[in-house]
Amino acid sequence: MPELRQDYATKEWVIIATERAKRPHDLIKGRSDPPPLPDHDPHCPFCPGNEHLTPGELFALRDGASPTGQWRVRVVPNKFPALVPDGRPQRSRRGLYLRMEGVGQHEVVIETPEHNKTLALLTVEQVTDVVRVYRARYQALNENPANELVLIFRNHGERAGTSLVHPHSQIVATPFVPVPIRRQLYEAERHYDAMGRCVYCDILAHELEAGERIVVDNTHFVAFVPYAARGPFEVHILPKVHQASFGELPDEQLGDFAATLRTVLRKLYFGLKNPDYNFAIITAPHYQQNEPHFHWHLRILPRLTTPAGFEMGTGMFINVALPEENAQFLREVELPEG
């Protein structure tokens, strides 16, 4: 019997289609090991030596204090930006419709000089560098009230929409709060007004107690498969102590966040043979930083199935895997040393 589950935070229902349920084995069937890549590609714009192929550097972490030292993580404007910095987000009419200039920011975080080292294969120190850069750029962009929402995300693999293989993430700042994010905030506010608590804090407490969907339980962060996961092996990572916005992530928790993220990515990489995935950090918008009702979280969704006409027509998802089974599978994936 299929099961319908409601997401406690968004109130959206998800179909857990056990009649079509796939074992992890079926979902990765036919996947071969990823083709080996060189650690340097002379044509890659993100490889060292090709820095002139990207627009001007916005930020970097370097070895030593010298500005000419080798960079470890590098941030540049996106060469084909979805939104651009110059202009004003003023609305105007075009016939019946509202429009505005596509104002905002679109940056690329080059995560490592090595062409073939995806995030799952970096050291904890390297991943800590990456999330440190995420936070630095988040805080810098968030200072400008015109950047109402700052979204950090990563596309891994062709099915996840990436075109460049060199490991990188992206950051987009939008000049307004996207409607679906506003609705998620609204549901969180409703919960807060009713219960006096953050809905994500309530979910966290429940998941830690239930245990069956937990993937990683670290000092400051928890990773779990959500009860109403939208697809196989979706994983959410939340800070244990309430933080509305990603910018609030304190120094002493950076390493723990990086370690949690890295462990989850490694479990996907080694357990599911390097699946394509997207992740995004969902965080409070500019004017709602530090509020008690929202709670930032990182959502990872492997691209193992294809949303189709049903999802397009209803906005509702069909998940062919059981969240509890997925969590158990990920808990049991044994990782190589390192």
Place this chain on the structure above:
Amino acid sequence: MPELRQDYATKEWVIIATERAKRPHDLIKGRSDPPPLPDHDPHCPFCPGNEHLTPGELFALRDGASPTGQWRVRVVPNKFPALVPDGRPQRSRRGLYLRMEGVGQHEVVIETPEHNKTLALLTVEQVTDVVRVYRARYQALNENPANELVLIFRNHGERAGTSLVHPHSQIVATPFVPVPIRRQLYEAERHYDAMGRCVYCDILAHELEAGERIVVDNTHFVAFVPYAARGPFEVHILPKVHQASFGELPDEQLGDFAATLRTVLRKLYFGLKNPDYNFAIITAPHYQQNEPHFHWHLRILPRLTTPAGFEMGTGMFINVALPEENAQFLREVELPEG
């Protein structure tokens, strides 16, 4: 400069990313002609002669009056249903969360006995048969108030999530109104309460007057690229005279709807080399049939680009094509006779 456009019906913004804009040529680059398929596959469960491989027939159109005549269109239960008929949509708690049994209907419409004739290659009479069957099943399912929403959709091609090549559509009835559909209804109600008119009727009138996004303008139906299209070559088809629910489609408009749909699918097929696509018929739920504020429509979205982490994180779409250019391209596609 990228442009932000608001969907007048849903109030959601879409990024029209002209900086990354693709010409139709770029979007279909590398596509080869579809591999030829046989008109009959002895292993296909939807081919004539294999009727015993599907669950029991629910409905069919046959040549002549005889129940043993050759079927032209055939409806069967989905063998791997997302929702199943037996059970009650009663909510219960599992810890913090709401759940219910996955109750509903999931049917398959086999559109033609011919294995290799996709909808774009059928005659107008055949497509009229298909939409006649859509309406018959819609009306039958909608009679039961437990089926709160009846969604008809089609997945064409692997990137659109289909696994069987034999031409078919699907119908799912859900025991509740999915949250994103409820929100779309709510926005339509707000517009109606403010303006006293259906928001889709207003859009239709505007599009017919503006002309630049029109693809097909027939007697009873219009096809156009929406102002805030979510992806390249998205097309909406609407009845010109207000109809809240697909079940209201009158006999005398069936042929015109079929002809409009067929023309759009043929323009995609011949103009863009048989792209993968999804379509879905968005219609009023059971308890809102015949209301003045909603207006059913068919949405076609070719799968030419890949929604990625940005879309997952914000729920907002990036379209790399200009709707006006896409409409002009489709208007100019010349179709072969037939």
